[in-house]
Amino acid sequence: MRRRINPPLDKIGRSVVRLGLRANHVTYAGVVLGAAAAGAIAFEVYFAGMLLFFANRILDGLDGAVARHSKLTDFGGYLDIVGDFIIYAAFVFGFALARPEENAVAAAFLILSFVGTGSSFLAYAIFAEKRKITTDIRGRKSLYYLGGLTEGSETIAAFALMCLLPGDFALIAWIFGSLCWITTATRAVAAAGSFSDGPSS
Numbered sequence: 001m002r003r004r005i006n007p008p009l010d011k012i013g014r015s016v017v018r019l020g021l022r023a024n025h026v027t028y029a030g031v032v033l034g035a036a037a038a039g040a041i042a043f044e045v046y047f048a049g050m051l052l053f054f055a056n057r058i059l060d061g062l063d064g065a066v067a068r069h070s071k072l073t074d075f076g077g078y079l080d081i082v083g084d085f086i087i088y089a090a091f092v093f094g095f096a097l098a099r100p101e102e103n104a105v106a107a108a109f110l111i112l113s114f115v116g117t118g119s120s121f122l123a124y125a126i127f128a129e130k131r132k133i134t135t136d137i138r139g140r141k142s143l144y145y146l147g148g149l150t151e152g153s154e155t156i157a158a159f160a161l162m163c164l165l166p167g168d169f170a171l172i173a174w175i176f177g178s179l180c181w182i183t184t185a186t187r188a189v190a191a192a193g194s195f196s197d198g199p200s201s
Helices: 002-018 023-042 046-069 074-098 100-130 152-164 166-195
Strands: none
Touching (some): 002 046, 023 074, 074 100, 074 152, 152 166
16 A cells, blocks of 8 residues: 555655645644544544545655655654544544444444554554664654554554444444454564563663
């Protein structure tokens, strides 16, 4: 997926830089659209919520392209990852607000699962930085990106399915949340292999 979307985003990012906009401006706009998506879901306007979430994801990719054509900053990377986690949780919370009797427990489980994937991702990145472990498999990034079973494309697909089949949200959330825990477990295994030899010098 990244190989397909990166070239057009790269061209757009170059044009955005020429207009004088910064990557953080794109990130802020994406967060606003993501919050609007969660609000639309809460009011059960699911198709609009899906389109707004798609727009959020496009801007999430675009801010990185803009940064690569201008300047990568630690604060920009911080904004990007914090915005991602908040919007993911807010989107799921929207389904809980829409139909609490049907969706609340499944939504809580999925948000809990996001805590697992998010904490395992960030903790690995911290210790990878400490040990000077780097990778460019996913392009130039502000922090180390460790893969997993439930990454960006899979999350987008799951969220789209929730919007298209809102009556099945609970089932989708339970399944996707379980896959998130598999991701968390594989990252723990990767951390054990990378960091279990004692503290780095």
